Amino acid sequence: MKEPIDGELVNEQDNTYEFYRNFMNVEEAENFAQLLDKHDISYRMESTGTVIDSAIVGRGLVPKAILKVLRGDFKKVNQLLAQQVQDVTYEEIGDHYLTQLDTEELKDIFNKQDEWSAEDVAIARIILNKRGVSISPDESERLRKERFEEIRKGKEASNSWVILYSLGIIFGLFTSWIFVVAGVGMGYYYAYGKSTDPDGNRYFVFRERTRLIGTVMLYGGITLLLIQIFFFGGFLFGPVIEPY
Secondary structure (H helix, E strand, O other): OOOOOOOOOOOOOOOOEEEEEEEOOHHHHHHHHHHHHHOOOOEEEEEOOOOOOHHHHOHHHOOOEEEEEEHHHHHHHHHHHHHHHOOOOHHHHOOOHHHHOOHHHHHHHHHOHHHOOHHHHHHHHHHHHHOOOOOOHHHHHHHHHHHHHHHOOOEOOOHHHHHHHHHHHHHHOOOOHHHHHHHHHHHHHHHHOEEEOOOOOEEEOEOHHHHHHHHHHHHHHHHHHHHHHHHHOOEOOEOOOOOO
């Protein structure tokens, strides 16, 4: 698999591999890898292990491979994929699954381009053109930027879950450390959790208010846990580790 060239000067943010796509069959993964090799794009293709028995979840539900690309190459890969289908005609699309969508559903793809692949967006444009609906590349790019700006603002956590995990920290001090760890871990996720958009940009998953609450949960939970351990020798009703 392709790796970064030794000594290559790259931005710290760009020199990080992030999840780009998974593949449900090996042949598709190999074809994609060959395309990246052809254009000298660095990547990592990882096979997936089945955590849950395929007899339970079904073999078709378990990806066979995961592709990771340098953040700085996300846009390059997106453009490459779009170019692969830009000259495709409607007749060549055949029975592509997007042809089953109605016009409004196809138009909504351009409003939520983070949820679709670059090929899907390009093919949706071809289908819409066939149906007499024109969406220019400039319009598509405008909608894409607006969508990405919105998701980079983050989201608010559910108040119910925040309360549940906060209570878990408090009552966990009197019952089981598992609840405390779960609450502290969720506090860390609320405060520092990040995601990557389809252009390779990193952003906080949650908005400022939720991050503040998460910080309080994280450090408040750790503080309470340390107080219990150092001043009370464990939890109020029993030791941290049950004796045999």
